[in-house]
Amino acid sequence: MSVETERSSTESSAASGLDFEDTALTLTLRLPGPVVSSSFSSSSSSPDLDRKRASSDPDADNSPLAAAAAPPAPKARVVGWPPVRSYRKNALADVAGSSKAAKFVKVAVDGAPYLRKVDLEAHAGYDQLLRALQDKFFAHFTIRKFGDDERKLVDAVNGTEYVPTYEDKDGDWMLVGDVPWK
Amino acid sequence: MIYFPEEVVEHIFSFLPSHSDRNTVSLVCKVWYEIERLSRRAVFVGNCYAVRPERVVRRFPKLCVLTVKGKPHFADFNLVPPDWGGYAAPWIEAAARGCVGLEELRMKRMVVSDESLELLARSFPRFKALVLISCEGFSTEGLADIASHCKLLRELDLQENDVEDRGPRWLSCFPDSCTSLVSLNFACIKGEVDSASLERLVAKSPNLRSLRLNRAVTVDTLSKILMRTPNLEDLGTGNFTNEFQTESYLRLTNALEKCKMLKSLSGFWDASPVCVPFIYPLCHQLTGLNLSYTPTLDYSDLTRMISRCVKLQRLWVLDCISDKGLQVVASSCKDLQELRVFPSDFYVAGYSAVTEEGLVAISSGCPKLSSLLYFCHQMTNDALITIAKNCPNFIRFRLCILEPRKPDAMTNQPLDEGFGAIVRECKGLRRLSISGLLTDKVFMYIGKYAKHLEMLSIAFAGDSDDGMMHVLNGCKNLRKLEIRDSPFGDGALLGNVAKYETMRSLWMSSCNVTLKGCEILASKMPMLNVEIMNELDGSSEMEENPGDFSKVEKLYVYRTTAGTRGDAPNFVKIL
Numbered sequence: 061m062s063v064e065t066e067r068s069s070t071e072s073s074a075a076s077g078l079d080f081e082d083t084a085l086t087l088t089l090r091l092p093g094p095v096v097s098s099s100f101s102s103s104s105s106s107p108d109l110d111r112k113r114a115s116s117d118p119d120a121d122n123s124p125l126a127a128a129a130a131p132p133a134p135k136a137r138v139v140g141w142p143p144v145r146s147y148r149k150n151a152l153a154d155v156a157g158s159s160k161a162a163k164f165v166k167v168a169v170d171g172a173p174y175l176r177k178v179d180l181e182a183h184a185g186y187d188q189l190l191r192a193l194q195d196k197f198f199a200h201f202t203i204r205k206f207g208d209d210e211r212k213l214v215d216a217v218n219g220t221e222y223v224p225t226y227e228d229k230d231g232d233w234m235l236v237g238d239v240p241w242k
Numbered sequence: 243m244i245y246f247p248e249e250v251v252e253h254i255f256s257f258l259p260s261h262s263d264r265n266t267v268s269l270v271c272k273v274w275y276e277i278e279r280l281s282r283r284a285v286f287v288g289n290c291y292a293v294r295p296e297r298v299v300r301r302f303p304k305l306c307v308l309t310v311k312g313k314p315h316f317a318d319f320n321l322v323p324p325d326w327g328g329y330a331a332p333w334i335e336a337a338a339r340g341c342v343g344l345e346e347l348r349m350k351r352m353v354v355s356d357e358s359l360e361l362l363a364r365s366f367p368r369f370k371a372l373v374l375i376s377c378e379g380f381s382t383e384g385l386a387d388i389a390s391h392c393k394l395l396r397e398l399d400l401q402e403n404d405v406e407d408r409g410p411r412w413l414s415c416f417p418d419s420c421t422s423l424v425s426l427n428f429a430c431i432k433g434e435v436d437s438a439s440l441e442r443l444v445a446k447s448p449n450l451r452s453l454r455l456n457r458a459v460t461v462d463t464l465s466k467i468l469m470r471t472p473n474l475e476d477l478g479t480g481n482f483t484n485e486f487q488t489e490s491y492l493r494l495t496n497a498l499e500k501c502k503m504l505k506s507l508s509g510f511w512d513a514s515p516v517c518v519p520f521i522y523p524l525c526h527q528l529t530g531l532n533l534s535y536t537p538t539l540d541y542s543d544l545t546r547m548i549s550r551c552v553k554l555q556r557l558w559v560l561d562c563i564s565d566k567g568l569q570v571v572a573s574s575c576k577d578l579q580e581l582r583v584f585p586s587d588f589y590v591a592g593y594s595a596v597t598e599e600g601l602v603a604i605s606s607g608c609p610k611l612s613s614l615l616y617f618c619h620q621m622t623n624d625a626l627i628t629i630a631k632n633c634p635n636f637i638r639f640r641l642c643i644l645e646p647r648k649p650d651a652m653t654n655q656p657l658d659e660g661f662g663a664i665v666r667e668c669k670g671l672r673r674l675s676i677s678g679l680l681t682d683k684v685f686m687y688i689g690k691y692a693k694h695l696e697m698l699s700i701a702f703a704g705d706s707d708d709g710m711m712h713v714l715n716g717c718k719n720l721r722k723l724e725i726r727d728s729p730f731g732d733g734a735l736l737g738n739v740a741k742y743e744t745m746r747s748l749w750m751s752s753c754n755v756t757l758k759g760c761e762i763l764a765s766k767m768p769m770l771n772v773e774i775m776n777e778l779d780g781s782s783e784m785e786e787n788p789g790d791f792s793k794v795e796k797l798y799v800y801r802t803t804a805g806t807r808g809d810a811p812n813f814v815k816i817l
Contacts, residue, residue, distance in 0.1 A: 140319030140726070142585055142617060142644050142703070143378065143675075147402040147430065149588055151535050154457075155512055 248273075252281045261286050272565025283307060288721075288746050290352065291771065295333045299340030306345045308337060312352035314749050314798055315699075316724055318376065321751055323775060325811045330377075338365035346371040346397075359384030363391035370422075371397035375781070381406035382431065389415035396449075397425040407433030414439035423447040427454035429478050430507065437463040444470050451503075454478025457511040462490040468497030476530070477501075479509035482517045491520055497501065498524055504557075506530035515543040525550035529577075534558040534584045541567040542594070542600045549574045556580040561587075561596040561617060568600030572607025580613040585644060594618055594644055595806040596626035598651070605632035611640040620651035621678055630667035639664055640675035644729070646702035649679040656680055662687035665695075675699035687708035689716020697722040710734035712742045724749040732759030735797075739766050747800040756791045763799070764817035771806060772817040773798040 224236035268278040284307035312328025459480025680703035689712035731754035764772040775796035
């Protein structure tokens with residue numbers, strides 16, 4: 061029933077597409093709303109911070125704004141402008157600093173009609189990632205605890221084991237769990 | 243009434259609601275002056291340099307509640323150099339000598355040292371309340387002294403101060419006998435907090451009604467605390483991340499359910515969207531909600547929460563809420579009286595998801611709106627005219643368009659007409675901040691219509707001295723005028739010098755006033771302190787060239803009975 065092989069056509073390759081070198085979509089938690097392809101930086105004024113607002117936001121009410129904001133606005137700094145207390149500026153900078161840029165990766169499960177996205181930064185380790193995958197694909201598998209305390213994704217219906225794999229930057233399929241989490 | 247016994251007159255005075263009323267009756271005759279001053283409990287000093295502390299203490303020996311404000315408002319935005327002044331020490335020392343009955347001290351924008359806090363803690367046996375807003379200069383060790391020695395402490399309210407963290411010991415300094423705490427706000431303390439001490443303190447404070455925690459307090463601790471405070475009315479949460487154990491959040495839900503009196507929420511540090519639904523059961527009873535330190539929630543998280551807050555009167559949010567989110571606010575929060583929308587991006591022409599549309603929606607949905615602070619990407623005259631018609635009850639209207647001098651987004655015209663409509667319709671307007679492209683015309687409107695205006699903030703606006711003159715001549719009740727980066731010069735500065743004696747203060751920075759103009763002002767008006775601050779080593783340059791026409795970088799003028807202040811640093815020259 062459960063065969064611990066890496067790739068088998070009967071056992072699905074489960075979480076394929078976990079590409080650590082993902083697409084350019086790096087979302088920052090700090091600026092919600094339209095996708096921003098830049099990361100927050102309070103002290104540096106990086107000139108190549110592109111202000112292109114990729115309107116992947118399906119609600120297109122924002123599009124006039126996105127169009128207006130499209131040409132890169134000068135990232136000027138005027139002392140005391142906008143008039144916001146230093147306390148507030150520092151507090152928001154701290155929050156942004158601690159909430160790291162989220163790293164979303166696509167997860168595909170054989171047999172599931174839709175792919176999901178999982179934020180790698182939101183999880184502290186492989187166990188939590190497994191739990192997150194279970195949450196997202198709960199119709200497909202659950203987590204079963206094995207005797208040696210190892211947790212594996214198991215098909216909810218017939219008990220066959222799912223093996224999470226990912227494609228690394230060299231294009232090789234790798235088993236999830238070998239490389240240290242960081 | 244002169245024939246009434248003193249006790250009767252004093253009793254009549256006790257019904258006077260405001261400081262200004264009491265000030266007025268004290269001017270009627272010597273007898274009334276004496277009766278009034280000996281029975282005065284509360285004194286408000288709007289500018290700490292307007293009067294000497296000793297004089298206040300001598301005049302009002304029965305003083306119980308003292309409020310003092312220090313630096314000018316623009317100090318909030320780093321326009322006042324550090325070490326400018328605003329020291330609390332002389333006030334605390336004078337009170338320690340002359341009014342040992344002091345019970346409450348409230349200070350804003352002042353420099354308070356640990357030594358002063360220790361003196362405060364040891365000098366006033368009946369001391370009950372310390373409120374510090376936007377202050378600096380002290381550490382958690384000063385707080386330890388307050389906690390240790392103020393046995394009757396009811397209120398320790400620290401709002402947005404810059405406090406040096408010297409460890410969490412202060413929280414455990416409250417003696418076991420101190421059970422009187424009603425209000426504790428330490429949200430601005432940056433460092434760690436000892437959970438056990440906090441839980442012990444809360445456990446022995448049955449009267450606690452307001453509690454605002456800092457970011458170091460975990461959900462686990464919060465849930466334990468809330469089990470003990472079913473009468474809490476105001477809560478500032480600690481950390482609200484998604485790294486939680488489910489048990490803590492279950493306990494939190496149970497505890498929150500018991501807090502039937504909870505009306506005001508803030509904090510939400512690092513809140514993740516997953517945590518937000520835990521607050522839903524409370525939403526229907528909330529009258530105040532501050533989400534302005536939570537950039538991690540997007541507009542859908544925010545609206546799902548706010549749409550349930552049907553009784554909301556006060557809302558502070560970030561501009562992530564977007565115009566669409568504000569429409570949800572407008573349709574859900576019919577009782578809204580105060581709205582503040584803060585920017586999440588601090589660059590000059592920063593992006594904001596909020597425009598005039600959001601505010602128009604709010605104005606049509608929330609007719610009770612009276613206090614507004616709104617940072618936005620753009621504005622139009624039409625929108626402002628509509629807003630003015632929808633909400634004639636504005637008392638405070640502060641609009642900040644992120645890009646200086648930005649015109650009407652539709653017509654490219656100045657925003658004179660829009661703000662003109664605001665001052666014309668909102669007859670009770672007391673505070674106004676204007677922004678965007680503005681000519682002298684807007685000041686003409688302000689001078690003509692804003693008869694109750696007390697505070698006006700101007701930035702990057704106007705064409706000529708006429709603008710400022712309109713304001714000085716027209717706004718009868720003006721108390722504070724602060725101007726930056728606007729083309730007003732000596733002509734305006736000297737156009738109505740008597741006006742400054744009726745005002746608390748005038749601030750002008752990066753305008754066109756010259757040293758010569760300031761010197762003339764100082765010589766004409768001895769009751770004013772005319773302070774000049776120049777970025778460069780201005781003091782020596784100024785002495786070498788008396789009567790110089792060089793521009794003054796920063797000017798701060800205020801009426802005073804105290805004369806020149808002795809604690810001015812050397813970059814401040816007082817003419």
